[in-house]
Amino acid sequence: MTAIPGSPEQFREREQQFEDPARESRRVFAEAWGTFLLVLVAAGCGVVAAQSYGTEITTPIAGLAAGVTVACVILFLGDISGAHLNPAVTLAFAVRGNFPWLRVPGYLLAQVLGAMLAACTLQWLFGDVMNGATEPAQDVDAYTALAVELLLTLGLVSVILGTAANARNLGTNAALAVGGYIGLVTVWGAPVTGASMNPARSLAPDLIGGDLSHYWIYLAGPLLGAAVAVLFELILKGRPKRSGDIAAQGEPARPVSSQPSV
Numbered sequence: 001m002t003a004i005p006g007s008p009e010q011f012r013e014r015e016q017q018f019e020d021p022a023r024e025s026r027r028v029f030a031e032a033w034g035t036f037l038l039v040l041v042a043a044g045c046g047v048v049a050a051q052s053y054g055t056e057i058t059t060p061i062a063g064l065a066a067g068v069t070v071a072c073v074i075l076f077l078g079d080i081s082g083a084h085l086n087p088a089v090t091l092a093f094a095v096r097g098n099f100p101w102l103r104v105p106g107y108l109l110a111q112v113l114g115a116m117l118a119a120c121t122l123q124w125l126f127g128d129v130m131n132g133a134t135e136p137a138q139d140v141d142a143y144t145a146l147a148v149e150l151l152l153t154l155g156l157v158s159v160i161l162g163t164a165a166n167a168r169n170l171g172t173n174a175a176l177a178v179g180g181y182i183g184l185v186t187v188w189g190a191p192v193t194g195a196s197m198n199p200a201r202s203l204a205p206d207l208i209g210g211d212l213s214h215y216w217i218y219l220a221g222p223l224l225g226a227a228v229a230v231l232f233e234l235i236l237k238g239r240p241k242r243s244g245d246i247a248a249q250g251e252p253a254r255p256v257s258s259q260p261s262v
Helices: 009-018 021-049 059-081 085-095 101-125 142-164 172-193 197-211 215-237 242-249
Strands: none
Touching: 021 059, 021 101, 021 197, 059 172, 085 101, 085 142, 085 197, 085 215, 085 242, 101 142, 101 197, 142 172, 142 215, 142 242, 172 215
């Protein structure tokens, strides 16, 4: 017997397919593709700004570009993979208990691979990908930069976990909140550290450009910030809920109800 399209039976069938480990490749691909787009824009703004193309990419514009990109990716990939796009986010969801640890290595690998492909693309197109790298400003010492990245990521992951509490990471609420946060904090964070908040985004241009001297800041800062955000979420909202699982892992499309809305 074939399930009627949009019926609860069809949804259960989709849910079983979603739980099938063989379909993990779709979610991993979504993470790689989404992270590629994020790094292409975030690092690409710096790379293109260093060229003489008759235009200027200011810090607020770069922040807006990264924020809008993340918002768009959440909207079109959130229901497939959760649209983490960031190892700190994946680990935060896992520590929080909303994301299976078994899936963590695949997500981390996909995010790093997507970021690396974006950095290679920028290097191939324009050269000198280090212009898109995240580095502390000249007068900023390493521990100040570490603190700034920790604080920026603490806010970012708090927003992500908070909007995921009622499965809102699948819709416009999370897209606007997360994208808006990235765009706004970049205005003051980028002049200090580049406002990475993402170990994969920082690793890719550093590795392709051959300069990992400051990378430890962009690994430790976001991971520590994410850990504190998980603790804050526990204090604010208690134990993880099923709705957070849905936001972290994505969800198959629900059936359309045949009952009239009220």
